[in-house]
Amino acid sequence: MRRAAACALAAVVVSAPWLVAVVVPRQQRYVLHVLIFTAFFAALALSYDLVVGHVGSLSLAHPAFFGVGAYTAAILATRAGWPFLADVVGAALAAAAVAALVGVPLFRLTEHAFAVGTLGLAVVASIVANNWVDVTRGPLCITGIPKPVLGLSGGPALVITTLPGQYWLALVALGAVVLLYRGLTTFRLGRAFHAVRDNEPLAGAAGINALKYRLLAFTIAAALAGGVGAMYVHYLSVMCPEEMTIGLTVNLLVIVFLGGVGTLRGVLIGAVLFTALPEVLRLAPTWRLVIYGALLLLVVVRSPEGIERLLRRTTPSRVAG
Amino acid sequence: MPLLEIRGLIKRFIGVTAVDRVDLAVERGELVSLIGPNGSGKTTLFNCVTGYLATDGGRVLFGGRDVTNAPSHSVARLGIARTFQQVSVFPRLSALDNLLVFLQQHQEESFLARLLRSRRLRRLETEAVERARRLLDLVGLGDRATAAAGSLSFGQRKLLAFAAALMPDPELLLLDEPAAAVNPTMINQMKQHILALHRQGKTVLLVEHNMDVVMDISQRIVVLDHGEKIAEGPPDVIRRDARVVEAYFGR
Numbered sequence A: 001m002r003r004a005a006a007c008a009l010a011a012v013v014v015s016a017p018w019l020v021a022v023v024v025p026r027q028q029r030y031v032l033h034v035l036i037f038t039a040f041f042a043a044l045a046l047s048y049d050l051v052v053g054h055v056g057s058l059s060l061a062h063p064a065f066f067g068v069g070a071y072t073a074a075i076l077a078t079r080a081g082w083p084f085l086a087d088v089v090g091a092a093l094a095a096a097a098v099a100a101l102v103g104v105p106l107f108r109l110t111e112h113a114f115a116v117g118t119l120g121l122a123v124v125a126s127i128v129a130n131n132w133v134d135v136t137r138g139p140l141c142i143t144g145i146p147k148p149v150l151g152l153s154g155g156p157a158l159v160i161t162t163l164p165g166q167y168w169l170a171l172v173a174l175g176a177v178v179l180l181y182r183g184l185t186t187f188r189l190g191r192a193f194h195a196v197r198d199n200e201p202l203a204g205a206a207g208i209n210a211l212k213y214r215l216l217a218f219t220i221a222a223a224l225a226g227g228v229g230a231m232y233v234h235y236l237s238v239m240c241p242e243e244m245t246i247g248l249t250v251n252l253l254v255i256v257f258l259g260g261v262g263t264l265r266g267v268l269i270g271a272v273l274f275t276a277l278p279e280v281l282r283l284a285p286t287w288r289l290v291i292y293g294a295l296l297l298l299v300v301v302r303s304p305e306g307i308e309r310l311l312r313r314t315t316p317s318r319v320a321g
Numbered sequence B: 001m002p003l004l005e006i007r008g009l010i011k012r013f014i015g016v017t018a019v020d021r022v023d024l025a026v027e028r029g030e031l032v033s034l035i036g037p038n039g040s041g042k043t044t045l046f047n048c049v050t051g052y053l054a055t056d057g058g059r060v061l062f063g064g065r066d067v068t069n070a071p072s073h074s075v076a077r078l079g080i081a082r083t084f085q086q087v088s089v090f091p092r093l094s095a096l097d098n099l100l101v102f103l104q105q106h107q108e109e110s111f112l113a114r115l116l117r118s119r120r121l122r123r124l125e126t127e128a129v130e131r132a133r134r135l136l137d138l139v140g141l142g143d144r145a146t147a148a149a150g151s152l153s154f155g156q157r158k159l160l161a162f163a164a165a166l167m168p169d170p171e172l173l174l175l176d177e178p179a180a181a182v183n184p185t186m187i188n189q190m191k192q193h194i195l196a197l198h199r200q201g202k203t204v205l206l207v208e209h210n211m212d213v214v215m216d217i218s219q220r221i222v223v224l225d226h227g228e229k230i231a232e233g234p235p236d237v238i239r240r241d242a243r244v245v246e247a248y249f250g251r
Helices: A002-014 A016-023 A025-054 A062-078 A084-106 A111-131 A163-184 A187-198 A200-205 A210-236 A246-259 A264-283 A288-302 A307-313 B042-049 B072-078 B095-106 B111-116 B119-138 B154-166 B184-199 B211-217 B235-240 B242-249
Strands: B004-013 B016-026 B031-035 B057-062 B080-082 B172-176 B203-207 B220-225 B228-233
Touching (some): A002 A016, A002 A163, A025 A062, A025 A163, A025 A187, A025 A210, A025 A246, A025 A264, A062 A210, A062 A246, A084 A111, A084 A210, A163 A210, A187 A210, A187 B095, A246 A264, A246 A288, A264 A288, A264 A307, B004 B042, B016 B220, B016 B228, B031 B211, B042 B172, B042 B203, B072 B080, B095 B119, B095 B154, B119 B154, B154 B172, B184 B211, B211 B235, B220 B235, B220 B242, B235 B242
Parallel strands (some): B031 B203, B031 B220, B080 B172, B172 B203
Antiparallel strands (some): B004 B016, B004 B057, B220 B228
16 A cells, blocks of 8 residues: 555656646646755755754754855856766765865864854855855856756767756656665664764764764765755756855755654655745735744644654554554 | 773862772673772773773773773774663664664675665674564563663663673673662562673673672672772672771771
């Protein structure tokens, strides 16, 4: 039954562009745009959850890594003429390098001090993006970022220009992040992450170097955020400093914590709800933000551990103990 | 050569010398107890040996190798397991996963192998799960394998922490008050577990306040008072030692 349901869901997700064309033909472009954003946000939130949910470090620096990736890709594509896939990899590596560099001093801080330190990083990154005009063009934004081209130079190439094409590309990226997320958070490695999160002194007695695993999760998460940033700018074809403000952290926190921190389906549910919801609420423009806020409150009050927790209660086989 | 050798270990906290030039050697296969009144430095000594506190002097040798001030995870990887006085588990992990965590270094694999979920990886995992289940059965928690550790009773958590320490098959076990705050049946159980380990040839260093347990199972007892070693010897001798009696009951 579960397998059948999963297959049906996958079929709906993959065929969404056609479904949208049939159901809401007039708003096809808009709906697809929201879906693409949802996929990007889901991928970004999953990468964020590796740090927040699995090693339990409240990092607020994710917009910085997203931004480093986005700007790296934008600059490589527009000024150096790098092909799409190469600049996505370059963006991921650049973000990972920054994370590894700042991670060593940041992880000397614990708990709240760590959160504030990472917040500082996010603020500094945003200020740099606004003011380092020679490189980022500041508020003028980097424009004219080419559409994604799949394929190697010289060989046959596939230019992704249509919205459905962009959607499927975003889905592939999300799928890759989901596979990585599952690979990293299960078995030995996942247990090491969770041990560090649950009880760091005891993790030491189990032979686990907490700093090493925190840095590993932080760096991989940054690489994924950078990669998503690169895909994102190729979709929008423009990168502005506003894309990497602290507001992005707030969105990610809402998605991860209200969806279900540390769980794959929780984060995915959170991404779908909290990216699509504000758009759906445009039907009531005056009350949009009030309703959104009230719904957030409702989730926090009714299920403080996230929406995923509600699903678990109704599935007896998953109840612990 | 002793398996564990502590030479002139010193640990000072502000204004207090918690461990004062303590020498202690534990031979391979020995069962030694460390006793002393509250605040005599037993747990501090454990913490210095296992990398949880930086020492202010002296050396710690394990199998002839200098491990003074090595970080806790390195000490654990060399084969020294320890339990904590304040019972310590991973509350959100299942009882089974709590044990599996302790097999980290035996399960290390390449990143590629992880992603491909190689056959070797699956075999290692199956073996690890089998071993963990055996240990859970041993301490009587076989039917709680999937329960979150945080949902277990105090006594069950204590048994779980003990089983977890055994998971990597350590050469040396440092047990910090395994019989404290548990009911008499479980004290007896714990005693049997420790004796069984001793019979298997494991080396055990025990901190314990329960004198019945200590006198009953130890081969040798070391007594600390105010951070100093005041006596050392077999149970019969320690029982009659004037300084020990004085430290415990006053003059």
